[in-house]
Amino acid sequence: MTDEIIARKSGHVGRITLNRPKALNALSMAMVTGMIEALQAWQNDDSVKAVVVDGEGEKGFCAGGDIRMLHDSGKAGGEEAWRFWHDEYQLNTLIKRYPKPYVALIDGITMGGGVGISVHGSHRVAGDRTMLAMPETGIGFFPDVGGTYFLPRLAGEIGMWMGLTGARLKAADAVAAGIATHYTPSDDLPALISALESADLSDDDALEVLLEEHSGDPGSSDLALTRGLIDAAFAGDDVSEMVSRIEAAGDPWSVKQAKIIATKSPTALKLTCAAIRSGADKSFEDVMRQELRVSTHCLDGVDFYEGVRAVIIDKDNAPNWSPSALAEVDDADIAKYFEPLAADKELTFLGE
Template sequence: MSEPEIIARKVGQLGRITLNRPKALNALTHGMCLSMIDALETWRDDDDVSAIVVDGAGEKGFCAGGDILKLHNSGKAGDNAAWLFWRDEYRLNTLIHHYPKPYVALIDGITMGGGVGVSVHGSHRVAGDRTMFAMPETGIGFHPDVGGAYVLPRLAGEIGTWMGLTGARLKAADALASGLATHYCPSGQNDALVEALEEADLTDEEALDVLLEEFSGDPGDASLAHTRGLIDAAFAGQRVEEIVSRIAGAGDSWSQKQASILASKSPTALKLTLAALRKGASLSFEDVMRQDLRLSAWCLTGQDFYEGVRAVIIDKDNSPVWSPTDLEAVSDNDIASAFDPLPQDQEMSFLDPAHPA
C-alpha cells in the first residue's frame, strides 16, 4: 500500500500537515494541493484547531517545488492538466494568504517554487540550519509564480528582483534578514519544537510566538548585510538589459558572479519575470494570482520552459539552449502579450465567495 502524499491530522490544538514525498523532496502534486485545501477549509471553522503547522517528511526538503515534469508533459500533450494544477495551487496559495488562524511553516530544508507558495504566505515561517530558500524558475524558462510577484517586490530594496532574476539561494540567516522567514529554530530542536506546539495551550494569542522564541537561537551572520547595497544598485530599473549592462560594468567579484548567473538564465524568462515583479508591486494578491495563471499558461506556448525542463529534469545535462539566445532578440510585444487575459473559462477563480472570480 502506497504512502499518502499528505498526512493531515489534528494533534492537540494543531491542525498538522506533513508533505510526504521525501524521495521527491516533497514536490507538490495536484492531489497534494487539493488535500491541503480540504484540510485547511475544514480546520478554518473548527474551534478545536488554534493553529496550523506544516512540515515536510525527511531531512532534505520542506518542499522543492511543483511536479515540473508533469507540467512539461501536459504542455506537450496539449491537455488541461497543467492549467488545473496551477489553478488549484494558486487557490491554495490564496487560501493560505487569507487564512484566519496562525499558519506555521517549518521550512527546515529545501524550499523552492511551490514550496515557497505553501510557506511564505502564512503568518509564521520558521527557518532551520538546513533551510535553502529560492525561486529558481528563470533557470527552467519559467517565472516565479505561486505569488512570487506579490512577495518579492515587497521585500526591502531590490532583494526580490535579485532573487527572482538570479534564483539566489538564501540560507536561514538571509531568509530572516530579508523577512522571508519570521523565526529560526536549530534543526536539532525541530522535533522538540513540534512536540511543544502539539502540547501547548494556544488559545492565548501570544503563546505561539513565546514558544517560537523559546526554541530560537543564532542563525549566524547574514550575507545580505554585506551585499544589500550592491543588490539595490545593480537590480534597479525597468529593463533587464540595463541591469545586465550595469552589472557587467561594475567589475567587482560579486558583480562578476551575478553576470555569470544571469547569462545562464532564459532571456525570455528574465524579461517576463522582471515585468511580472514590477507589475506585481502594485497589485492585490488576487490580481497577482490572475497574472500568475496567465503567465504560466503563456510559458506553455513557447520553447524555453520545455528546453529548461529537458536540461534540468529529463536529460540533466544542465546545458539549455534558449530561444532566443540573447535579451535583445526577446520582443517586448511578446512579453506584453503574456499578460493578456485568458479565455473567460480559463481565468483564475477563487474558493472563497468573498474573492471575486
C-alpha cells in the same frame, strides 16, 4: 485523502506533513487537493487554534511542483498543467487569507511551490538546513505561486535579484530578508512541534511565546555585505541595463551574478522583471490572476519546455534558449504573456 500528505489534529494544532521525501516533497496535484481539504476543514474548527506544516525527511521542506507533469501536459496540449496551477494558486490564496496562525517549518530545500505554501502564511520558521530559492528563470519560467507579490515587497531590490538569478538563501539570509519570521535550530524543531502540540493555544500570545522560546541566532547574513550591490544592480525595469551595470561593476560578487544571469532564459528574465514590477502595486488576488495568465501562456512558448528538458529530463544543463539574447526578446511578445485567458480559464477563488 492521499498518503502524500499526512493531515491530523494534535492538541490545538492542525498538522500537515508533506510526505514525498524521495521527491523532496515536491507538490503533486493530490497534495494540493489534500492541503486545501485539510485547511478548509480546520478553518471553522474551534478546536484548531493554529496550523503547522513541515516536510518528511531531512533534505527538503518542499522542492517545488511536479515540473515534469507540467512539461508533459503542455507538450500534449492537455489541461493538467492549467488545472494544477489553478488549484495551486487557489491554495496559495487560501493560505494568504487564512484566519488562523499558519506556521511553516521551512527546514531543508524550499523552492518554487514550497515557497508558495510557506511564505504567504503568518509564520515561517527557518532551520539550519534551510535553502530557499525561486529558480524558475533557469527552466524558462517565472517565479509564480505568489512570487511576483512577495518578491517586490522585500527590501530594496532583493526580490528582483532573487527572481532573476534564482539566488539561494540560507537561514540567516531568509531571516534578514524578512522571508523567514523565526529561526529554530534543526535539532530543536521536534521539541518545538511537541511544545506546540501540547500547549494551550487558546491564549493569543501562547504561539509567539513558544516560537521565541525555541528560537536562536541564525548567524550573520551575506545580505549585510551585498545589499548595496544588489540595490544598485537591480534597480529599474530594464534587464539589459541591469546586466550592463553588473558587468561594469567588476567586483567578485558582480562577476558571479553576471555569469549566473547569462545561463538563464532571456525571455524568462524579461518576463520575470515585468511580472515583479507589475505585482508591486496589485492586490494578492490580482497578482494570482495575472500569474495564472502568465503561467498558461508559457505553455505556448518554447523556453519552458527547453528548460525542463535541459534540467529535469536530459539533465545536460545546456538549454538552447530561443531567442538566445536579451536584445532579441521583443517587449511586445512579453506583453502577450499578460493577456487574459478565456473566461472559463481565469482564476477563481475558493468560496467565491
